[in-house]
Amino acid sequence: MNWTKKDLLEIKKLTKEEILLILETAESFKEISLREIKKVPTLRGKTIITLFYEPSTRTRTSFEIAAKRLSADTINISANTSSYVKGETLKDTGKNLESMKPDVIVIRHSMPGAPHMLARTLKSSIINAGDGAHEHPTQALLDLFTIKEKKGRIDGLKVAIIGDIIHSRVARSNIFALKQFNTEVVCCGPATMIPPHMEKLGVKVEYDINKAVIDADVIMMLRIQKERGGVSYIPSIREYACLYGLKKTHLEKAKKDVIVMHPGPMNRGIEISDEVADGEYSVILDQVENGVAVRMAILYLLTGREQ
Amino acid sequence: MKKRVFLDKKAIDRTLTRITHEILEKNEGCDNLCLIGIRTRGVYLAKRIQEKIKKIEKKELPVGILDITMYRDDLSKIKLPVVKKTDISFDINNKIVILIDDVMHTGRTTRAAIDALMDLGRPQKIQLAVLVDRGNRELPIHPDYAGIFYTIDKGEEILVKLKEVDGKDEVIIVGTQ
Numbered sequence: 001m002n003w004t005k006k007d008l009l010e011i012k013k014l015t016k017e018e019i020l021l022i023l024e025t026a027e028s029f030k031e032i033s034l035r036e037i038k039k040v041p042t043l044r045g046k047t048i049i050t051l052f053y054e055p056s057t058r059t060r061t062s063f064e065i066a067a068k069r070l071s072a073d074t075i076n077i078s079a080n081t082s083s084y085v086k087g088e089t090l091k092d093t094g095k096n097l098e099s100m101k102p103d104v105i106v107i108r109h110s111m112p113g114a115p116h117m118l119a120r121t122l123k124s125s126i127i128n129a130g131d132g133a134h135e136h137p138t139q140a141l142l143d144l145f146t147i148k149e150k151k152g153r154i155d156g157l158k159v160a161i162i163g164d165i166i167h168s169r170v171a172r173s174n175i176f177a178l179k180q181f182n183t184e185v186v187c188c189g190p191a192t193m194i195p196p197h198m199e200k201l202g203v204k205v206e207y208d209i210n211k212a213v214i215d216a217d218v219i220m221m222l223r224i225q226k227e228r229g230g231v232s233y234i235p236s237i238r239e240y241a242c243l244y245g246l247k248k249t250h251l252e253k254a255k256k257d258v259i260v261m262h263p264g265p266m267n268r269g270i271e272i273s274d275e276v277a278d279g280e281y282s283v284i285l286d287q288v289e290n291g292v293a294v295r296m297a298i299l300y301l302l303t304g305r306e307q
Numbered sequence: 308m309k310k311r312v313f314l315d316k317k318a319i320d321r322t323l324t325r326i327t328h329e330i331l332e333k334n335e336g337c338d339n340l341c342l343i344g345i346r347t348r349g350v351y352l353a354k355r356i357q358e359k360i361k362k363i364e365k366k367e368l369p370v371g372i373l374d375i376t377m378y379r380d381d382l383s384k385i386k387l388p389v390v391k392k393t394d395i396s397f398d399i400n401n402k403i404v405i406l407i408d409d410v411m412h413t414g415r416t417t418r419a420a421i422d423a424l425m426d427l428g429r430p431q432k433i434q435l436a437v438l439v440d441r442g443n444r445e446l447p448i449h450p451d452y453a454g455i456f457y458t459i460d461k462g463e464e465i466l467v468k469l470k471e472v473d474g475k476d477e478v479i480i481v482g483t484q
Contacts, residue, residue, distance in 0.1 A: 003387060021389075028374065028390040037426050042377040304387035
């Protein structure tokens with residue numbers, strides 16, 4: 001199995017083999033972060049730009065650390081300190097950046113398809129680090145990696161994804177990724193936060209969290225996407241916290257060895273209680289740790305692909 | 308395509324026995340030694356040498372696995388290799404590391420392996436053991452222990468096959484002539 005794609009734009013376009021190649025490669029890279037000297041020379045001389053039009057703590061840091069541990073050079077650009085505020089279009093920004101010969105541009109944008117447009121325009125490899133409510137492929141891949149690491153398999157698992165599904169690029173990418181395997185995916189949230197015709201993606205829809213978590217191997221919690229107007233889809237945040245916040249009592253209905261995931265940032269006391277977020281079933285910080293290994297693997301595969 | 312068996316199962320075993328004795332002789336026993344095999348076939352040779360040392364010295368040396376892909380100097384020129392795991396579960400600081408590979412050719416794999424080891428710690432010494440030295444070096448690197456030396460002719464290829472990977476132990480020379 002060889003990697004041939006120039007860009008990583010969406011999980012939907014990946015084959016199962018490609019997903020497995022990324023996960024297998026990430027396994028080999030994970031060990032580097034545990035060393036005393038956390039650096040290998042693999043991507044020496046490669047330049048990687050992170051171009052973020054939306055706020056980020058984890059994803060951006062994770063990409064930068066991944067690139068630096070592989071000896072690539074990284075440059076970070078945030079929209080509010082770039083020429084975007086002077087009115088430059090994304091296409092022009094992209095073309096100007098390309099003139100400086102970066103090998104990879106990692107982009108996050110509130111507009112779905114923005115990374116795709118850059119990918120068509122530029123010769124550099126483009127990685128989608130989240131485009132609006134569309135996809136967040138690297139998050140789904142690190143989630144899959146964490147599930148595989150904790151459960152030893154992906155096939156045969158029941159995964160409950162709970163929260164603001166309609167606005168969640170994490171949910172969308174995870175559904176596409178999980179459905180490449182033999183999994184049962186249940187999406188749960190208030191009716192207003194579940195997109196119509198969800199079932200067509202091969203998932204089950206449940207409006208009661210108490211039913212969604214029954215026999216779950218994995219529970220994935222999502223925050224309300226306030227920046228995409230999520231709050232106006234529910235009567236009140238307090239009511240949402242009561243009805244859809246994950247509490248310890250819910251875990252008793254799930255499998256004994258259930259794991260609780262959250263892509264971050266968490267809103268404690270709303271979609272997840274402190275005792276669950278910090279409890280023994282939580283793998284939330286493992287997800288962050290694995291994110292670096294998965295992004296190292298993706299950078300390695302994209303920059304070394306057959307041309 | 309002509310094929311000639313250069314070493315058979317017994318000959319490989321005898322050669323490894325000699326290398327083992329040379330390692331023990333040069334280091335005056337096996338105190339402070341550890342074995343690290345370069346993926347893929349070096350790992351199995353390392354395990355065989357570990358067994359032989361166990362028989363002779365009654366001591367079990369640690370064996371580590373080194374994948375040199377991340378340290379290759381030709382990543383931008385070749386078809387992207389799959390990165391496999393490096394698995395060295397012991398401390399190599401101040402140890403004498405016996406680095407083991409099946410075939411030594413240009414010396415570039417050894418260079419990558421030395422760099423990889425240096426990132427993992429500061430061994431007291433690194434010594435190199437190979438089953439086959441086929442000459443044609445491109446770097447000033449030389450093995451401390453070599454099973455056989457054979458400079459191949461143009462169009463020839465020397466292949467090490469091991470039971471654990473290839474189902475059979477043999478060193479063969481294939482070529483058009």
